[in-house]
Amino acid sequence: MTTLGIAMVGHAFMGAAHSQAWRVAPRFFDLPVQPVMAVLCGRDPGRTRAAGRLGWADAVTDWKSVLDRDDVHLVDICTPGDTHAEIAVAALEAGKHVLCEKPLANSVAEAVAMAEAAARAAERGVRAMVGFSYRRVPALALARDLVAQGRLGRVHHVRAQYLQDWIVDPAAPLSWRLDKDKAGSGALGDIGAHIVDATQFILGDTIAEVTGTMETFVPQRPVAAAHSGLSGTAVSGETGPVTVDDAALFLARFAGGALGSFEATRFANGRKNALRIEVNGSAGSLAFDFEDMNVLQFFDGTEDASVAGFRRIVVTEPQHPYVSAWWPAGHGLGYEHAFTHQAVDLVRAVAEGTDPSPSFADGLQVQRVLAAVETSAESRTWQQV
Structure with missing residues (x-):
C-alpha cells in the first residue's frame, strides 16, 4: 500500500479540524503511506458539497456507500455521538480502519459493542482509534514523559478542569450538544471526557472509583429557527428542554492510589477553552493550561529549597514530542496541530500493523468513568468504574 484513502463522515467543527489534519500531515511529516482525502459524507447535499472546499475529492450523502468503495481504506467519524456505534461497527466489519471522535459512544453498551468489533477487526489487521486529540499536544505528551521517567515520584494528587462559557447566556439556542439522545451527556461527556482521558494518559493509570454531582443551570432554551444560517442565532419563538448537564464535578481514586478532582x-464565564491539569507527586509537580498550550510548568522537588520553584518550560524545542516537524524553537503551535499529530500517529500505526492509541478499549474505559459519574450523581454514592 502506498496510499491510504480516507472517507470522513460529518463536516462541521470537528470535520474542519480533521480535514486540516489530513491535508497537512503528509506535508510536514515523513509518512510511510500517503493519506488521500477520497470522499466526504454528510446528510445535507448542499452543505456537503460546499464542504468540499476542505479538500475532499468527492462528496456523498449516504455513509454506507463509502464502505463499498475500493478507494476508501479508513473511515473518519466526526458525527454526533448517537451515530458512532453504527458507523464504526459497520466500517470495521467492512474491513475499513476507523478513527472515531470522542466520546466513543453515548452509552457503555454501545462502547462495549464498538470495542468488541475493534478487537475482532484487529485479528484481521484492521485498526481502530478514538480521537482524544489533547494527548497529542506536545506539552501534555511531555508531561506524560516526565511522569513515566519518575520525575514526579509517587503521584498523590491530580486536579483537572475543563472550563468553557459558550452557553452561559440563557438565550443561546438549543443545539444537538444539549440533547441527551444525540450527545449522550453534556459537559461531562463533551469536555469532561477529555480530562478523564488526558489524566489517565499522563499518569499511565486508570480511574477506579468516583463520586460526583451534575447540574443543569438553564433547563429550557430557545429553539433555533429552521433557516437560522451559519450563526445559529435566529430563534423560532419556541423553547425546548435541555436534557444534559451544564456542569459536572467529581472526585476520583486512581487504581494506583492517587486522588483526583475533576470539573467540567x-x-x-470568561473561560473559553481552559483545559487545566495539575499533578502533584512525592518528588515534584507539573501544571498545564491549554489557554497557554505551549507551556508546561514543572516543579522539581529534589532541588535545594533556596532555588526550587516552578519552571516554565516552553515546549517548542525540536526534542519535544512532535515539534521537530514544525517551526524553529519559540514559534508556538496551535489547537489544530494536535489533530495533525493524531493523523500522523494513526497513519504510522496502520502502515506498521500496530494497534494505535488511544484504542477503542481506552475509549470504553473513559465511557465507564462517565457512566459511573452519572450513576453517582443520581444515587449520591461512590461508584466503582
Missing part, C-alpha cells in the same frame, strides 16, 4: 463546565 460550559458555564465558566
Whole structure:
C-alpha cells in the first residue's frame, strides 16, 4: 500500500479540524503511506458539497456507500455521538480502519459493542482509534514523559478542569450538544471526557472509583429557527428542554492510589477553552493550561529549597514530542496541530500493523468513568468504574 484513502463522515467543527489534519500531515511529516482525502459524507447535499472546499475529492450523502468503495481504506467519524456505534461497527466489519471522535459512544453498551468489533477487526489487521486529540499536544505528551521517567515520584494528587462559557447566556439556542439522545451527556461527556482521558494518559493509570454531582443551570432554551444560517442565532419563538448537564464535578481514586478532582463546565464565564491539569507527586509537580498550550510548568522537588520553584518550560524545542516537524524553537503551535499529530500517529500505526492509541478499549474505559459519574450523581454514592 502506498496510499491510504480516507472517507470522513460529518463536516462541521470537528470535520474542519480533521480535514486540516489530513491535508497537512503528509506535508510536514515523513509518512510511510500517503493519506488521500477520497470522499466526504454528510446528510445535507448542499452543505456537503460546499464542504468540499476542505479538500475532499468527492462528496456523498449516504455513509454506507463509502464502505463499498475500493478507494476508501479508513473511515473518519466526526458525527454526533448517537451515530458512532453504527458507523464504526459497520466500517470495521467492512474491513475499513476507523478513527472515531470522542466520546466513543453515548452509552457503555454501545462502547462495549464498538470495542468488541475493534478487537475482532484487529485479528484481521484492521485498526481502530478514538480521537482524544489533547494527548497529542506536545506539552501534555511531555508531561506524560516526565511522569513515566519518575520525575514526579509517587503521584498523590491530580486536579483537572475543563472550563468553557459558550452557553452561559440563557438565550443561546438549543443545539444537538444539549440533547441527551444525540450527545449522550453534556459537559461531562463533551469536555469532561477529555480530562478523564488526558489524566489517565499522563499518569499511565486508570480511574477506579468516583463520586460526583451534575447540574443543569438553564433547563429550557430557545429553539433555533429552521433557516437560522451559519450563526445559529435566529430563534423560532419556541423553547425546548435541555436534557444534559451544564456542569459536572467529581472526585476520583486512581487504581494506583492517587486522588483526583475533576470539573467540567460550559458555564465558566470568561473561560473559553481552559483545559487545566495539575499533578502533584512525592518528588515534584507539573501544571498545564491549554489557554497557554505551549507551556508546561514543572516543579522539581529534589532541588535545594533556596532555588526550587516552578519552571516554565516552553515546549517548542525540536526534542519535544512532535515539534521537530514544525517551526524553529519559540514559534508556538496551535489547537489544530494536535489533530495533525493524531493523523500522523494513526497513519504510522496502520502502515506498521500496530494497534494505535488511544484504542477503542481506552475509549470504553473513559465511557465507564462517565457512566459511573452519572450513576453517582443520581444515587449520591461512590461508584466503582
